[in-house]
Amino acid sequence: MIKKCLFPAAGFGTRFLPATKAVPKEMLPILNKPLLQYGVEEALASNINNMAIVTGRGKRAIEDHFDNAFELESQLIGTEKEYLLNDIKHIIEKSTFTYVRQRKMLGLGDAILTGRPLIGNETFAVILADDLCYSQDQGVLSQLIETYNKYQCTIVAIEEIPMDKVNKYGIISGKPLDGNKDIYQVTKMIEKPKLGESQSNMAIIGRYILTPDIFDILKEIKPDENNEIQITEALNIQAQNGKVLAYKFKGRRFDCGDVKGFVSATNYFASKFI
Numbered sequence: 133m134i135k136k137c138l139f140p141a142a143g144f145g146t147r148f149l150p151a152t153k154a155v156p157k158e159m160l161p162i163l164n165k166p167l168l169q170y171g172v173e174e175a176l177a178s179n180i181n182n183m184a185i186v187t188g189r190g191k192r193a194i195e196d197h198f199d200n201a202f203e204l205e206s207q208l209i210g211t212e213k214e215y216l217l218n219d220i221k222h223i224i225e226k227s228t229f230t231y232v233r234q235r236k237m238l239g240l241g242d243a244i245l246t247g248r249p250l251i252g253n254e255t256f257a258v259i260l261a262d263d264l265c266y267s268q269d270q271g272v273l274s275q276l277i278e279t280y281n282k283y284q285c286t287i288v289a290i291e292e293i294p295m296d297k298v299n300k301y302g303i304i305s306g307k308p309l310d311g312n313k314d315i316y317q318v319t320k321m322i323e324k325p326k327l328g329e330s331q332s333n334m335a336i337i338g339r340y341i342l343t344p345d346i347f348d349i350l351k352e353i354k355p356d357e358n359n360e361i362q363i364t365e366a367l368n369i370q371a372q373n374g375k376v377l378a379y380k381f382k383g384r385r386f387d388c389g390d391v392k393g394f395v396s397a398t399n400y401f402a403s404k405f406i
C-alpha cells in the first residue's frame with residue numbers, strides 16, 4: 133500500500149518570473165486554489181494521507197497554507213464567510229505534512245533524493261504540482277496506483293505530445309505490455325531530446341510511483357551540463373536493472389509552470405467550475 137506522496141516544490145519557477153520572485157510557483161492559484169492544494173487533494177483522493185514536501189528558501193507560504201490560521205479563523209467564525217475555509221481545514225485535518233529543504237537547486241532528481249528522510253524505505257508517489265491534472269472519474273495518481281498494485285514496480289505517467297515539443301520533456305521508448313496500448317515497458321528514456329532526434333513523442337509528466345531503490349540510484353548520478361541531477365537518468369538505470377512501466381493516463385494535464393499552460397488551465401477550470 134502506498135502511504136506517502138512526495139511533492140518536490142523547491143524549484144525557482146523562472147518561467148513565471150517576476151510572479152515567482154517572492155511567491156512560490158506552487159502557491160499560484162487556478163481560480164481560488166493554489167496549485168499545490170490541487171495536488172494534495174489528488175493524493176487524498178488516492179487514499180494517501182502523508183504529504184512530504186520538498187521546499188526551499190522563499191517557500192514558507194506553503195507551510196502556512198497547510199496549517200491552522202488562528203487569527204483568520206477566529207475572525208470568520210460565526211460569519212457567513214466561515215465556510216470559505218472548510219475545504220482547506222478538512223485537508224489539514226485528514227493529512228500530515230512533513231517538510232525538508234533542498235539547499236541547492238540541483239534539479240528534480242536531487243529534490244527527490246532530498247525527500248528520502250521523509251519517505252524511508254517504501255514505495256511512494258510523486259506529484260509535481262505545477263503539472264495540474266484533471267480527470268472527471270478517477271484521479272491520475274489513483275490510476276497510477278491501480279497500475280502499481282497490479283505490477284509492483286516503478287510507474288511513470290506519460291502523455292503523447294506534439295513532436296515539436298519533445299525537447300521540453302523526458303521522452304520514453306517502450307513496448308506495449310500484455311498487448312495493452314496504455315501501458316508500456318520502458319526500454320529507454322531520454323531527457324529533452326533534440327528536435328528531430330526522437331522517434332517517440334511519449335512524454336513523462338509530473339506523476340510517478342517510485343520504488344525506494346531509486347534513492348540509491350540517484351545518489352550515484354552526477355549533475356548534467358546544466359548542473360541538474362535528472363530523475364530520467366535514474367529511471368533509465370531502474371528500467372535496465374528491472375522493470376519500469378509507463379502509463380498513458382486518462383484525463384487532462386496542464387503545464388502550469390508555463391504562462392500559456394497556466395492560462396489554459398484557468399480557462400478550462402473556469403468553464404467547468406464557475
Ligand code: UTP
Nearest residue numbers: 140141142143144145146147237238239240243
Ligand atoms: P521545473 O522543471 O518546472 O523547474 O521543475 P522549476 O525551477 O520549478 O521551473 P522553471 O523551469 O525554472 O520555470 C519541476 C518540478 O521539480 C521541482 C519544481 O519545484 C517543480 O515542481 N524542482 C525542480 C525542485 O524541487 N528542485 C529543483 O532543483 C528543481
